[in-house]
Structure formats: C-alpha cells, structure tokens
Ligand SMILES: O=C(O)CCC(=O)C(=O)O
C-alpha cells in the first residue's frame with residue numbers, strides 16, 4: 001500500500017522507507033543507562049542462578065556463558081532469567097525506552113506491548129535453541145505486529161539472526177505451501193537472506209511477517225538477545241489477545257475517555 005507521507009517529518013519519512021525496503025531498522029538504543037541496567041540485571045540473575053557473584057563485566061560474562069553451562073542446564077538458566085527479569089520492576093519500561101521514538105514512528109503512539117519479553121540464548125554449536133525459518137504471522141500473530149529485537153552482546157555472523165527482504169519474501173510467499181519442509185525453503189532463499197549484524201548498544205525493529213530465523217551459532221561467543229512484540233492498541237488482534245498476551249502501555253487520554261464513556265439515557269439508544 002502506498003502511504004501518504006506528506007504529513008511526516010523528514011526523519012519519519014526516512015525511517016518509513018527504510019522499514020518498507022529492508023523489513024527492519026537498526027538504531028542506537030535510546031536510553032543507554034536503561035540498556036545497561038537490563039544487561040546488568042540479566043548477567044546478575046544468571047550469575048546468581050549459577051552460584052556466582054555478580055560479574056564486573058556483564059557483557060563478557062554473557063558472551064562466555066557456554067564455559068559455565070551445558071546444553072542440559074541451559075534451559076533451566078534461560079527460564080530463571082526470563083522469569084526473574086520479567087518480574088523486575090521497571091524492566092519492561094527500560095526495554096520499551098530503547099526504541100520508544102522508533103516504535104512511535106513505525107507503529108503509532110498508542111501501543112500495546114507483549115507482557116513478557118522473550119529471551120534467547122544461543123551457545124556455540126548448540127542446536128537446541130534454533131528457530132528454523134518462519135514468519136510469526138503464519139502461526140497466529142497479527143500482521144500488525146512488529147518485533148523489537150535487542151542484543152545483550154554483539155551479534156554477527158551465525159551468532160546473528162537473518163531476515164528475508166520484503167521483495168524476495170513477496171516472491172516466495174505464495175509458494176510457501178509447496179515446500180515440503182523448512183530445509184527445502186531454506187535452500188531456495190539462502191542466498192537472499194540478510195544477516196543482521198548488530199552491536200550491543202543498538203536495537204532492531206523488524207517486520208515479523210517476513211521470513212526470518214537463525215542457525216547453529218558457529219562463532220566462539222554465546223548470543224543473548226531479547227525480542228518483544230508491539231502493535232497499535234486498536235489494530236486487529238489474532239491469537240495473541242489484548243489483556244492476555246498484549247497490554248496497552250501508551251493509551252492516550254482521548255482513548256481512555258472514549259472507552260469509558262457511556263451515553264446518557266435517551267441518546268441514540270433507540
Ligand atoms: O532471535 C532470533 O534469532 C529469532 C527471533 C524471532 O524469531 C522473533 O523474535 O520472532
């Protein structure tokens with residue numbers, strides 16, 4: 001669909017066309033102290049879970065976590081960090097703050113946010129946490145959602161995720177059902193994938209309607225990243241419902257007033 005960009009600022013126009021062209025945007029985290037709080041929180045919970053003191057260099061500790069856990073104990077660690085970080089007062093506000101302006105431009109200013117931010121940990125050579133090529137929208141997510149993807153460590157090469165650019169995605173979209181499995185699809189699109197190199201200190205927002213995923217991490221460091229879905233509060237919902245999966249975080253007064261308003265008797269109530 002062609003957007004009317006006449007009313008947008010130059011920055012909004014740039015971001016909009018970048019998001020349409022590439023299917024994602026990467027920007028500097030908007031609140032670095034808040035990002036560092038998150039990284040310190042995550043490393044602290046992980047250390048505590050392993051019976052260690054909080055690390056002095058959280059990034060290095062996370063990168064090296066494969067020297068302290070095995071494939072068997074990883075999921076336990078992941079669940080502990082996932083649960084405790086999501087219970088931490090201020091965590092989700094810090095998370096949102098990293099992309100507040102970008103999300104405002106891409107999604108709107110009345111936003112619903114996923115209630116629990118996801119955590120993924122991918123150790124070198126570990127195939128237990130792989131997400132094969134997929135598009136969230138094909139398994140019950142609304143096409144109105146975007147994902148804020150935030151690395152806790154530098155991501156590059158196979159430590160990163162990949163995404164299929166919109167143009168190529170459009171080409172394969174209609175023949176998706178003809179592929180016997182994800183491997184066959186992967187064969188066809190391998191050369192067209194964009195690997196998202198992104199440093200700690202940056203955030204990505206991507207279009208989850210596009211094919212994306214990851215492979216076994218063949219780099220010598222562990223990947224730690226978070227992902228979280230957002231949509232306009234008043235856009236259509238799919239399987240993930242408002243109040244259950246999503247929570248309005250920036251509802252504006254006019255909407256709150258409108259939602260609460262009841263016409264007095266005798267007006268339009270036949
Ligand atoms: O982190 C990844 O490699 C994939 C993330 C993903 O599939 C998502 O956030 O929807």
Ligand SMILES: [Fe+2]
Nearest residue numbers: 135136208212
């Ligand atoms: Fe996904």
